[in-house]
Amino acid sequence: MNEMGETNELSKRIYDLVRAYVMRKSEAKSGIKWDDFKSNRIKDPQTDKERINVPEKYREAREKVCAEAFLRLRSCKSREDFLSYFTGSICSVPQYLPPEEYSKLALWLMSGESWSDAKALAMLAFSGLSRI
Numbered sequence: 001m002n003e004m005g006e007t008n009e010l011s012k013r014i015y016d017l018v019r020a021y022v023m024r025k026s027e028a029k030s031g032i033k034w035d036d037f038k039s040n041r042i043k044d045p046q047t048d049k050e051r052i053n054v055p056e057k058y059r060e061a062r063e064k065v066c067a068e069a070f071l072r073l074r075s076c077k078s079r080e081d082f083l084s085y086f087t088g089s090i091c092s093v094p095q096y097l098p099p100e101e102y103s104k105l106a107l108w109l110m111s112g113e114s115w116s117d118a119k120a121l122a123m124l125a126f127s128g129l130s131r132i
Contacts, residue, residue, distance in 0.1 A: 011121050013105055017090055017097075018125035022065055024093040029061035054132050066130035073123050079115040086122065 027033050032055055042053040069089070076082040086109070097105070108114055 007117075009104065010108055010118065013097075013101055014118060014121045015125045015128075017095055018069075018122055019129060020095050021069070021090045021093050022062060022126070022129045025065040026058060026062040029065060030055070030058040032058045032061075034058075052132065059132065062132060063130050066126045070123055070126040070130075073119055073126070076119060082115050082119050083109060086118070090122070 023034055037055060037058070038052060040053045041050045043049070044051050072085060072089070073082070076085055109118055
């Protein structure tokens with residue numbers, strides 16, 4: 001696979017891991033499960049488009065989860081610090097990670113300076129997931 005394909009694959013895998021973390025932590029903090037409101041749609045008066053009617057308590061919890069994780073990742077200055085946070089926090093919630101994807105992710109994270117790319121992708125994912 002070419003470098004762009006590997007980056008896209010890593011980007012998707014990190015996004016999925018971060019998304020699972022955000023969903024679980026937001027549900028735990030708010031006491032509201034995503035499945036309880038994900039089908040509740042309303043028309044947004046500003047855009048005139050339909051969107052999910054997200055309870056304010058859940059929205060606030062999600063923003064807080066994302067902001068805290070983003071800031072924690074930003075403070076990681078070494079590979080060891082990043083890997084410790086990534087595996088100890090983001091991977092602390094149940095994750096679906098098939099064996100072949102686990103192997104690719106492990107090799108990518110453990111190789112040289114690629115941890116900084118993974119850090120940037122994780123920060124981007126937290127930023128992108130912070131508003132719903």
